[in-house]
Amino acid sequence: MTARKDMNEPALPAGEGGLVRLRVDLSYDGTDFSGWARQPGRRTVQETVEAALATVLRLGSAPSLTVAGRTDAGVHAIGQVAHVDLPPAVDAERLQLRLSRLLPADVTVRAVSVAPDGFDARFAATGRHYRYRVTDRTPAPLRRYDTVAWKRPLDEAAMRGAAQGLVGEHDFAAYCRRREGASTVRTLRALDVSRDGDGVVVVTAHADAFCHNQVRSMVGALLAVGDGRRRAEWPRAVLVARLRDSAVTVAPPHGLTLVSVDYPPDEQLAVQARRARARRI
Amino acid sequence: MTARKDMNEPALPAGEGGLVRLRVDLSYDGTDFSGWARQPGRRTVQETVEAALATVLRLGSAPSLTVAGRTDAGVHAIGQVAHVDLPPAVDAERLQLRLSRLLPADVTVRAVSVAPDGFDARFAATGRHYRYRVTDRTPAPLRRYDTVAWKRPLDEAAMRGAAQGLVGEHDFAAYCRRREGASTVRTLRALDVSRDGDGVVVVTAHADAFCHNQVRSMVGALLAVGDGRRRAEWPRAVLVARLRDSAVTVAPPHGLTLVSVDYPPDEQLAVQARRARARRI
Numbered sequence: 001m002t003a004r005k006d007m008n009e010p011a012l013p014a015g016e017g018g019l020v021r022l023r024v025d026l027s028y029d030g031t032d033f034s035g036w037a038r039q040p041g042r043r044t045v046q047e048t049v050e051a052a053l054a055t056v057l058r059l060g061s062a063p064s065l066t067v068a069g070r071t072d073a074g075v076h077a078i079g080q081v082a083h084v085d086l087p088p089a090v091d092a093e094r095l096q097l098r099l100s101r102l103l104p105a106d107v108t109v110r111a112v113s114v115a116p117d118g119f120d121a122r123f124a125a126t127g128r129h130y131r132y133r134v135t136d137r138t139p140a141p142l143r144r145y146d147t148v149a150w151k152r153p154l155d156e157a158a159m160r161g162a163a164q165g166l167v168g169e170h171d172f173a174a175y176c177r178r179r180e181g182a183s184t185v186r187t188l189r190a191l192d193v194s195r196d197g198d199g200v201v202v203v204t205a206h207a208d209a210f211c212h213n214q215v216r217s218m219v220g221a222l223l224a225v226g227d228g229r230r231r232a233e234w235p236r237a238v239l240v241a242r243l244r245d246s247a248v249t250v251a252p253p254h255g256l257t258l259v260s261v262d263y264p265p266d267e268q269l270a271v272q273a274r275r276a277r278a279r280r281i
Numbered sequence: 282m283t284a285r286k287d288m289n290e291p292a293l294p295a296g297e298g299g300l301v302r303l304r305v306d307l308s309y310d311g312t313d314f315s316g317w318a319r320q321p322g323r324r325t326v327q328e329t330v331e332a333a334l335a336t337v338l339r340l341g342s343a344p345s346l347t348v349a350g351r352t353d354a355g356v357h358a359i360g361q362v363a364h365v366d367l368p369p370a371v372d373a374e375r376l377q378l379r380l381s382r383l384l385p386a387d388v389t390v391r392a393v394s395v396a397p398d399g400f401d402a403r404f405a406a407t408g409r410h411y412r413y414r415v416t417d418r419t420p421a422p423l424r425r426y427d428t429v430a431w432k433r434p435l436d437e438a439a440m441r442g443a444a445q446g447l448v449g450e451h452d453f454a455a456y457c458r459r460r461e462g463a464s465t466v467r468t469l470r471a472l473d474v475s476r477d478g479d480g481v482v483v484v485t486a487h488a489d490a491f492c493h494n495q496v497r498s499m500v501g502a503l504l505a506v507g508d509g510r511r512r513a514e515w516p517r518a519v520l521v522a523r524l525r526d527s528a529v530t531v532a533p534p535h536g537l538t539l540v541s542v543d544y545p546p547d548e549q550l551a552v553q554a555r556r557a558r559a560r561r562i
Binding site for chain 1: 308357426
């Protein structure tokens with residue numbers, strides 16, 4: 001637990017103000033959501049879960065959820081993680097059951113637990129894992145919600161080679177939507193491309209954090225290599241130029257799923273949160 | 282190719298009447314279909330694909346499809362196989378592309394090919410493979426269309442043991458909806474139960490053929506064992522009694538998917554079709 005006050009802290013730190021911080025593990029089908037973040041007049045995951053919390057706990061106003069990966073409209077999550085600060089009387093296990101009964105079928109709360117000291121779903125996270133599914137064959141109807149159909153044949157070996165040129169610590173400005181005052185330096189730990197047993201090309205991406213649109217922009221560049229429009233060296237050349245290239249298209253959202261989020265051991269949570277908050281990543 | 286005339290033959294055999302038999306490989310998400318078979322006023326897979334064939338080929342009346350596994354309302358298919366007899370001018374590859382453009386997103390034609398002599402999607406099939414997905418954990422939102430949520434914990438080892446008691450050649454009358462004059466003797470080659478990496482209990486069933494409701498009835502009996510309502514010996518005792526037991530409930534349709542269909546080598550197709558047609562399985 002940290003005593004440091006920070007303007008970016010959306011709620012009281014655990015323990016302060018008599019509140020207890022809960023970790024909430026979520027999955028959702030992003031198809032019918034306008035993404036994670038609350039937006040007036042839109043159906044979002046954040047608003048849906050916050051409203052369910054308010055109903056279950058009979059709170060006058062909805063509590064605020066902070067999330068590890070703010071997914072865009074149409075993007076899915078298997079292992080999304082959020083936190084929320086609630087009065088200490090709340091029973092975490094009972095809360096999970098009651099939320100499960102109330103929430104619609106496209107969002108589920110997999111677990112609710114009392115967060116360890118210093119836990120912050122966003123700033124204490126040390127890694128995010130995403131998956132992108134795209135197929136150049138006839139898409140399986142049951143997987144059409146999380147698999148993009150690509151009209152041209154894809155060379156997954158060429159994509160795999162190109163992906164290696166992006167791995168490492170780099171300024172990903174060329175693949176990010178700019179946000180004032182925030183760093184675009186990220187450590188891309190892995191970017192792998194394979195074709196699964198059903199012929200679906202699966203891109204997996206692992207980094208400390210991703211900036212806005214980064215995974216979908218990188219996949220867009222890899223798809224240009226995969227279908228032969230660009231050479232395998234091109235995604236790396238775009239990276240090095242550090243400028244958005246209009247030839248990089250952002251791949252469609254519904255192929256993307258946030259798979260899981262990494263956190264450090266409990267005793268390192270506060271240090272990690274302080275470090276990430278300072279860089280606003 | 283067989284020259285034998287048979288009342289159960291729904292269309293002219295390949296080559297007769299100047300028609301050519303095409304094999305059609307299909308996948309569908311059964312969620313919004315009232316099953317495979319044509320029914321007045323209902324949206325069915327058969328009617329949807331037959332109507333698309335009529336449109337693409339500018340036929341005055343829709344051609345008739347014969348299918349390997351007539352799935353019920355809500356049941357899905359990955360590797361469904363059908364045949365249709367069409368005028369010889371039809372180009373199989375082009376037909377697949379044109380059907381793909383016309384069909385809705387919940388049914389896809391994976392391949393169209395000229396069928397070998399003696400091929401009959403239903404009667405020449407030597408094996409059908411089904412999969413049933415059920416979870417006693419929080420269901421993954423993206424897989425809610427093909428995974429049943431079970432409210433009580435499931436003991437998959439007990440289910441696995443019980444399943445073994447059903448394997449073999451038996452009269453499955455206790456697990457079948459009766460059809461006048463048709464045999465209920467089937468050879469269940471495998472009935473396996475496992476829990477996958479996401480905690481989903483997956484039942485896979487392989488037989489020469491299944492009678493109506495058989496897979497879902499067997500799964501219903503296994504679920505009664507899995508959640509502790511019945512002992513592991515019970516599904517076999519029901520089988521041996523050869524009478525429908527009202528305690529066997531038919532498991533919900535949306536967990537079930539037809540995965541694939543087996544056919545013998547080309548030179549054995551006609552013999553197999555004659556044999557199966559005689560038994561009407």
